[in-house]
Amino acid sequence: MTEIFGVxxxxxxxxxxxxxxxxxxxxxxxxxLAVIFGLLNIINFTHGALYMMGAFxxxxxxxxxxxxxxxxxxxxxLAIGAFGVIIERTMLARLYKLDxxxxxxxTFGLALIIQxxxxxxxxxxxxxxxxxxxxxxxxxxxxxxxxxYRAWVIVASLAICLSTWYVIERTKLGAYLRAGTENPAxxxxxxxxxxxxxxxxxxxGVALAAFAGVMAAPIYQVNPLxxxxxxxxxxxxxxxxxxxxxxxxxxxxxxxxxxxxxTKVFYPEASNTVIFVIxxxxxxxxxxxxxxxxx
Amino acid sequence: xxxxxxxxxxxxxVAANGFALGSAAMVLLLAVAPxxxxxxxxxxxxxxFALFACAFNLLLGFGGLLSFGHAMFxxxxxxxxxxxxxxxxxxxxxxxxxxxxxxxxxxxxVGGLAIRRQGIxxxxxxxxxxxxxxxxxxxxxxxxxxxxxxxxPRGKLLGVLDLTNxxxxxxxxxxxxFGAFLLIYRTVHxxxxxxxxxxxxxxxxxxxxxxxxxRYKLLAFVLSAALSGLAGATKAIVFQLASLTDVYWTxxxxxxxxxxxxxxxxxxxxxxxxxxxxxxxxxxxxxGEWVTVITGAIFVVCVLAFRRxxxxxxxxxxxxxx
Numbered sequence: 001m002t003e004i005f006g007v008x009x010x011x012x013x014x015x016x017x018x019x020x021x022x023x024x025x026x027x028x029x030x031x032x033l034a035v036i037f038g039l040l041n042i043i044n045f046t047h048g049a050l051y052m053m054g055a056f057x058x059x060x061x062x063x064x065x066x067x068x069x070x071x072x073x074x075x076x077x078l079a080i081g082a083f084g085v086i087i088e089r090t091m092l093a094r095l096y097k098l099d100x101x102x103x104x105x106x107t108f109g110l111a112l113i114i115q116x117x118x119x120x121x122x123x124x125x126x127x128x129x130x131x132x133x134x135x136x137x138x139x140x141x142x143x144x145x146x147x148x149y150r151a152w153v154i155v156a157s158l159a160i161c162l163s164t165w166y167v168i169e170r171t172k173l174g175a176y177l178r179a180g181t182e183n184p185a186x187x188x189x190x191x192x193x194x195x196x197x198x199x200x201x202x203x204x205g206v207a208l209a210a211f212a213g214v215m216a217a218p219i220y221q222v223n224p225l226x227x228x229x230x231x232x233x234x235x236x237x238x239x240x241x242x243x244x245x246x247x248x249x250x251x252x253x254x255x256x257x258x259x260x261x262x263t264k265v266f267y268p269e270a271s272n273t274v275i276f277v278i279x280x281x282x283x284x285x286x287x288x289x290x291x292x293x294x295x
Numbered sequence: 296x297x298x299x300x301x302x303x304x305x306x307x308x309v310a311a312n313g314f315a316l317g318s319a320a321m322v323l324l325l326a327v328a329p330x331x332x333x334x335x336x337x338x339x340x341x342x343x344f345a346l347f348a349c350a351f352n353l354l355l356g357f358g359g360l361l362s363f364g365h366a367m368f369x370x371x372x373x374x375x376x377x378x379x380x381x382x383x384x385x386x387x388x389x390x391x392x393x394x395x396x397x398x399x400x401x402x403x404x405v406g407g408l409a410i411r412r413q414g415i416x417x418x419x420x421x422x423x424x425x426x427x428x429x430x431x432x433x434x435x436x437x438x439x440x441x442x443x444x445x446x447x448p449r450g451k452l453l454g455v456l457d458l459t460n461x462x463x464x465x466x467x468x469x470x471x472x473f474g475a476f477l478l479i480y481r482t483v484h485x486x487x488x489x490x491x492x493x494x495x496x497x498x499x500x501x502x503x504x505x506x507x508x509x510r511y512k513l514l515a516f517v518l519s520a521a522l523s524g525l526a527g528a529t530k531a532i533v534f535q536l537a538s539l540t541d542v543y544w545t546x547x548x549x550x551x552x553x554x555x556x557x558x559x560x561x562x563x564x565x566x567x568x569x570x571x572x573x574x575x576x577x578x579x580x581x582x583g584e585w586v587t588v589i590t591g592a593i594f595v596v597c598v599l600a601f602r603r604x605x606x607x608x609x610x611x612x613x614x615x616x617x
Contacts, residue, residue: 037415041415043415043418043419091595091599094599095598098602100414100415101361101414101415101418102598102602104361104363104415104418105551105555105594105597105598106594106595106598106599108548108551108591108594109590109591109592109593109594109595109597109598110591110594110595111591112548112587112588112590112591112594113587113588113591113592113595114591115587116584116585116586116587116588116590116591117584117588119584119587120583120584120585120588229426232422232423232426232544233423233426235419235422235423236419236423236426238419239412239416239419239420239423269434272430272433272434273427273430273431276423276424276426276427276430277427279420279423279424280408280424280427283408283411283412283420284408284411287411287412288412
């Protein structure tokens with residue numbers, strides 16, 4: 001068996017792959033947080049709970065309606081996104097004139113409610129979700145074994161992240177969005193319905209979280225607390241990357257996932273904390289974040 | 296510009312009288328509470344959390360800094376005090392001091408990092424560092440992981456007062472709480488507290504007036520961390536236990552809730568909030584996860600409709616009535 005730095009290559013590439021998968025989720029979730037923060041100035045603490053709801057939505061669809069993975073990938077983000085729109089219209093919309101911290105507190109409360117309700121209903125052990133037949137099994141690449149589903153997760157999340165980047169940075173709709181981030185009053189004066197744009201942006205960010213949730217369902221078990229600890233790591237990712245740049249969020253997400261994976265190989269004791277340690281180092285060297293700017 | 300001064304001077308004297316009256320009534324009520332049928336163990340728990348919430352409020356209510364990781368100070372002091380009392384055989388007063396000092400030291404490090412960013416980032420950074428601290432305690436051997444440090448001896452305070460007696464323990468806790476409470480009141484109304492408020496209201500202006508905003512913020516952070524530590528260390532001695540619950544992020548959320556519900560930026564608010572929440576948790580203990588749901592619902596209601604909190608709303612109602 002071949003080895004690199006005393007570590008078998010099989011284990012090394014295996015952990016790299018897991019790192020990339022985790023990175024894909026960090027990227028999708030931090031991207032949603034960044035998009036929401038850009039326009040609403042709210043850090044969406046509910047994001048982890050909504051990610052969990054996405055996974056549960058897929059599970060429901062399969063269990064009770066017989067609707068499979070591919071449809072769930074479309075329907076769950078729509079359903080949870082609509083739920084997000086309701087949250088924004090009924091609650092968040094009242095807070096825009098107040099200190100941003102209230103948005104954080106409100107979404108934290110919502111996350112507790114959602115997670116508590118799901119735990120009451122489903123307990124804290126996970127529910128299995130069957131992955132689609134097309135994606136089960138794997139490919140032998142010679143130097144490692146690549147499960148098809150994991151390859152799909154990386155490709156699909158990259159595609160969704162990059163199309164989000166394209167829409168925001170390269171289309172007219174995205175231009176409105178970026179203008180709204182800079183100066184909402186002026187954009188409104190040009191006759192663009194900014195409140196509706198804000199609502200739809202929140203809905204989109206939430207849908208992105210739900211999409212990530214559906215993708216996660218076959219890998220991790222569907223569990224009421226699957227988003228609770230993840231969201232804190234994603235916060236650290238956001239602090240490291242800074243929220244100014246879409247591409248920055250994507251790169252930071254994947255990069256940190258890989259670093260975390262490598263830490264599992266070389267120094268497993270630190271694998272839980274490595275992202276937080278990196279956050280501390282970034283704060284010392286570059287307080288605004290790697291891709292951020294002070295605002 | 297003379298008007299605002301005279302207007303400001305009058306209510307502050309009324310407020311000072313109100314504080315003296317209020318705190319005297321509070322201590323009296325707490326002193327007799329065990330004799331009118333309130334369970335002392337419940338009271339001690341509520342008092343530890345009241346102190347924790349007051350320390351947190353010093354930072355949020357008066358400094359405008361929302362830390363979402365204050366559990367790390369509660370938990371750190373708890374572990375250190377428990378370890379000192381059980382393994383090193385420290386007397387309780389030294390064990391509590393050890394815990395408090397550890398939290399203050401952690402406060403210097405964390406505060407120094409977190410004040411590099413503001414607002415929402417401050418909250419996220421403190422939360423993330425607290426999670427790191429949690430993982431540290433989960434893995435390091437001296438905390439005994441999931442079991443926690445159990446059967447910590449209460450010992451004899453200053454070699455005289457036997458703390459195994461519940462009532463003695465209770466009055467010691469009450470004394471610690473009230474001492475810290477007065478210290479917080481004094482801090483808020485000192486020149487230091489006034490500068491802190493100025494920084495909260497308008498940081499660039501405070502800086503332009505020559506105040507080193509970062510130093511004031513850091514000092515407030517360390518003081519808040521130390522007092523949270525005092526609460527955690529006392530709690531560990533009272534319940535003879537230091538566990539992971541006290542460092543987990545849910546605990547950080549809980550102290551935010553107590554402060555928000557009681558009234559941010561009010562002196563008595565966090566005390567009221569702590570008693571209500573601990574009472575509620577006691578009452579709902581058998582209902583499992585519904586506690587989380589109700590906690591979340593209180594958050595939502597407070598933010599949407601009730602931002603001044605119980606004490607804040609009462610004060611506003613009182614002011615309007617006059």
